[in-house]
Amino acid sequence: MTFGARFAAALADRGQFCVGIDPHSALLHDWGYDDDVAGLERFALGAVEAVAPYCSVVKPQSAFYERFGSKGIAVLERVIADSRAAGALVLLDVKRGDIGSTSQAYADAYLDPSSPLASDAITISPYLGFGSLLPFVDTARRYDAGLFVLAATSNKEGPEVQEAVTSEEFGGRTVASAMLDHLRELNSGATPLGSFGAVVGATIDGSGLDFDLNGPILAPGYGEQGGTSSDILRIFGASARNVAASSSRGVLRLGPDPVAMRDAVLRANDELRTLLG
Numbered sequence: 565m566t567f568g569a570r571f572a573a574a575l576a577d578r579g580q581f582c583v584g585i586d587p588h589s590a591l592l593h594d595w596g597y598d599d600d601v602a603g604l605e606r607f608a609l610g611a612v613e614a615v616a617p618y619c620s621v622v623k624p625q626s627a628f629y630e631r632f633g634s635k636g637i638a639v640l641e642r643v644i645a646d647s648r649a650a651g652a653l654v655l656l657d658v659k660r661g662d663i664g665s666t667s668q669a670y671a672d673a674y675l676d677p678s679s680p681l682a683s684d685a686i687t688i689s690p691y692l693g694f695g696s697l698l699p700f701v702d703t704a705r706r707y708d709a710g711l712f713v714l715a716a717t718s719n720k721e722g723p724e725v726q727e728a729v730t731s732e733e734f735g736g737r738t739v740a741s742a743m744l745d746h747l748r749e750l751n752s753g754a755t756p757l758g759s760f761g762a763v764v765g766a767t768i769d770g771s772g773l774d775f776d777l778n779g780p781i782l783a784p785g786y787g788e789q790g791g792t793s794s795d796i797l798r799i800f801g802a803s804a805r806n807v808a809a810s811s812s813r814g815v816l817r818l819g820p821d822p823v824a825m826r827d828a829v830l831r832a833n834d835e836l837r838t839l840l841g
């Protein structure tokens with residue numbers, strides 16, 4: 565089953581809320597844990613146990629594990645395995661992207677099922693040109709994995725690059741539009757949904773962008789950064805049904821109480837379902 569098909573089924577089954585497992589140092593302290601590998605492990609696995617059975621997508625942010633070196637990566641491997649065992653799709657937020665030959669090595673690291681970090685999908689950055697991402701695309705196709713390309717990110721600095729207009733040779737459109745066009749092309753003809761997604765912040769204005777991609781959309785910035793369910797409808801319109809609205813700190817702040825975290829997931833799923841239909 566392709567990633568696009570798994571994504572569509574997961575959203576229909578569990579709802580459109582995605583939980584980020586981001587073990588910030590400050591949150592570890594708030595939970596009463598030390599900012600060390602033991603604290604990281606208790607925090608991350610505790611959060612996964614609380615939310616992964618109830619959400620469609622779990623999104624660990626790799627940076628928070630990498631800061632502990634190999635022992636942190638070992639915890640990330642368990643986060644991935646436990647989340648998948650609980651029935652959630654794992655979208656590893658690594659934002660990789662490099663010249664083609666190096667992109668291939670990244671793709672092997674995160675998408676080849678024989679890798680210890682193999683995930684259902686990853687985030688990738690197109691800043692070296694969309695063509696540099698082709699090894700990710702080929703590898704994702706080979707293993708039925710998914711990709712989420714940064715298009716219009718949730719941070720206020722993004723527009724400097726993403727709203728820049730390409731030369732006529734490249735279509736004379738904004739960089740964000742160009743990324744969405746590439747994704748539309750990759751997803752063309754796929755049913756029920758292609759596997760090549762976009763990252764679009766739940767905080768952006770969104771006007772002038774066409775989100776009809778026939779593919780998945782990740783909308784980070786929901787919750788802590790100010791994005792709401794109404795913003796998902798406002799920004800994405802008819803394409804909102806393909807959006808996973810993602811929050812990390814908004815849920816993790818409620819820990820370590822597993823019931824409070826679980827209830828936050830159920831509430832967000834209900835709210836999104838009511839609004840988006």
Ligand SMILES: O=c1ccn([C@@H]2O[C@H](COP(=O)(O)O)[C@@H](O)[C@H]2O)c(=O)[nH]1
Nearest residue numbers: 625717718719784785788789811812813
């Ligand atoms: O445009 C983007 C792309 C990725 N992110 C990531 O999502 C989470 C947001 O965390 P919150 O605590 O819900 O703010 C984090 O991992 C970011 O790296 C994003 O925020 N915006």
